[in-house]
Amino acid sequence: MGCDVTRISDLNRRQVFDATGKPLGRLHELETKAGRIEQLVYGQAGFFERMTGRTVLTKQPWSEVAKIDGDGIHLSTVPAATRKKAE
Numbered sequence: 175m176g177c178d179v180t181r182i183s184d185l186n187r188r189q190v191f192d193a194t195g196k197p198l199g200r201l202h203e204l205e206t207k208a209g210r211i212e213q214l215v216y217g218q219a220g221f222f223e224r225m226t227g228r229t230v231l232t233k234q235p236w237s238e239v240a241k242i243d244g245d246g247i248h249l250s251t252v253p254a255a256t257r258k259k260a261e
Contacts, residue, residue: 180242189214189246190234192253199232202246211236214247 182204190198199217206212217232237243 185247186244188242189247190214191246193240193249193251197246197250198249198253198254204236205233228241 185201185204187200187202190201192198201214201216203213203215204211204213211234213233215233234249234251234253238249238251239247241248
């Protein structure tokens with residue numbers, strides 16, 4: 175009897191997709207609070223935040239992750255910033 179285990183280090187640089195399958199960028203950081211994952215930071219802006227410490231709005235709550243598979247991290251939503259760019 176086995177269980178599926180995903181290591182946090184395995185998620186680094188994985189592609190993040192919105193609910194429609196559109197790629198949003200690569201995962202750069204996971205933000206935690208009290209030992210629980212709270213948000214994922216992705217895309218080029220996520221890398222910028224990681225390098226400078228400035229807050230950038232390329233974050234999604236971890237609760238919006240629908241699944242993680244061989245392709246990457248799939249969100250259950252389309253982030254507002256993505257919707258605005260498409261309009």
